[in-house]
Amino acid sequence: MMAGIQIISFIFISSVLHTHSADDTYFATMPQTVTALTGSCVQIPCTFNISDFEDKRNKTKSIDGIWLKNKSQFADGFIAFNSSKNIIRGFSNIQMTGDLSERNCTTVFYNIMKNHSDLYYFRLEMEPDVFRATFNPNQPDSRKTVSITVIDSPQPPELKPNDKHSVMENTIVNLSCSAEAPCPKQPPTISWSNIPESAHITTQLQEKHDKTQSVFSHMTFKASYMDHRRNISCTATYPRNTLEDSTVETSVMLRVLFPPKETHIIITPSASVSVGTNVTLTCKSKASPSNDMTYTWYKHGQEMPIAQGKKISFIVTHNNTGSYFCIAQNKHGKQSSAEIQLTVEGERGFFYRVIFGCTGALLAFVLLSAIFFYCMRTNKSSQDHVIERDQATDKNSDMAIYANSSSVSNKKSEKKENDGLHYGEIDFSRLQMGNMTREDSNNGPQTVYAEIQMTGRNNKKTVEQMD
Structure with missing residues (x-):
């Protein structure tokens, strides 16, 4: 955990290297230590104040910031960065992101390497000859301003509460995971694993009390007895200018209190x-x-x-x-x-047999009842069909009788009509005694044939007359 320290310097003696009056009071506020990851960047939050700053600012033509490495003495060999002369020594890039006219001296060191671990001092110069001073504490046992420590692997994220924390079932659980962000331009990403389905997560970049920043992720969910002894993990992934990103993880075991x-x-x-x-x-x-x-x-x-x-x-x-x-x-x-x-x-088998027997008997009764009602319904339907068929037969018989009666009546009428008198004519003049006369061998009586023409309703009949 990074600690912040407020550095207050009271300088009452004039120096060849520091231009200020004995009444000047000035101090700078920055973290005492910052931890950087190799291949990444590190931001040093920095603010300062001097007495009568607004008056001095009105008199100055330029305000410049300088970072000295290892020594607080203003000497060319210790300068790592000078904003006025655009000097960068030992680093690929250094950028002062703060506005010096607003008392902000925040600076970002890029592409940090292991050899960059050291003490760094901030110096302010307000030209021409308005104010010049190196900000360092006046404690006799410490001459540090800020210490940059470069590591190859990042610190694991901090997960709260710890594994000793207990929550009651059905209460709301709050878990927080924070990871240091020494390079806010490339902050780490935070992910959770083995979390409850109902979990709600929010993540944001936050500033701490010493002005350094960290990524803060907050998770809430309702505790269930199934979450007891659940290992919840928080993983921080740091991007950097290397082949692989750095990943670190922290886990916590949740303890849920619940009845049986x-x-x-x-x-x-x-x-x-x-x-x-x-x-x-x-x-x-x-x-x-x-x-x-x-x-x-x-x-x-x-x-x-x-x-x-x-x-x-x-x-x-x-x-x-x-x-x-x-x-x-x-x-x-x-x-x-x-x-x-x-x-x-044996008792269980007997018990099951009784149960199965009763169940089978009940099913058989239901089945037989269904068959009985089905047969009764089918029998009734058959009787109704027979009655309908007999009625239809009787009806057809009556119709046949009426039809036969009509036929008989017609026949009787026809017969009655045919039974009328028919008249015929007999022409005896046409009788011939020649070949029309035939005598048997005993000279018996002779048979005489006559042709009779009967006229009656266009009918002609030939009648054989025998004498």
Whole structure:
């Protein structure tokens, strides 16, 4: 953690190298130490103040800032940066981002390397000959202004609260992760892992009390008993001018306080054993804290508890079979397990057979009832169909009778019409006795043929007359 220090210098003796009056009071504020990462940059936040600064500023034509390395004496060999002469020694680039006319001397050193670790002093020059001074503390045991420490690997992020922190179930949990940002132009990125699904995260770059900056990430979520002993990790990744970025991580184990959960019973060796077997019932439950857990055992049908403790063991007899359950309790609450059935081998099979038999009988009854109602409905439908068919047959018979009656009437009318008188004519003059007369061998009577023409309603008939 970077610490800040306010550097106040009171100089009452004039010096050849420092141009100021004995009444001048001046001081600079900057961090005592800053940590930089190789291949990255480092920003030194810096502000200063001198007595009658506004008056001096009105008299000056230029204000310049100078950074001296290793020594506070203003000598050419110690100058690392001079804004007036654009001098940069030992660095690829140095930029004064603060406005000196506003008492801001903040400076960024780029592409920091290991050999840049040293003490650095700030000097202010207001020309022409208005004010010149190197800001350094006047403590006899310390001559430092700011110490730059360059490291190859960044410091792990700081995660709060630590693993000793405990929260109650269903309360809001606040976790914060902060990573130093010595180079605000290339700040680290922060990521979280193994976090609850309901977590809400916000991340921003913040300034600390010593004016250095850090990336701050804040996460909130509602604690669940399933979050107990959850390892939540915060990872900071630092970009830099090397082949790979630097990644560091910090984890915290969350401790959630909650009453018993998921309480259940385990039977060893099994729930169905023979008489004389030694069985053990174990009450399992999740709770926090768990060191003060109590377990109480009950048997179905009995109001009073039968035992205390996480486990109970006994020899199975016909009298101690039945349903058992346990109640787990800690200082935050309690929970009862589901009942578990302990039976003797054979009884369970008989019990299942009874259950299956009753179920089968019920299903058979339902099936037979359905078939019976189906048959009744089908029979009724068939009878209705037969009645409808007979009615249709009777109706067709009546229609046939009416049709036959009509046919008979027509025939009778026709017959009656045909039964009328027909008149015929007989022409005896046309009778010939020649070949029309035939005599048998006994000269018997002769047969005379006559042709009779009958006229009646366009009908002609030939009648053979026999004498």
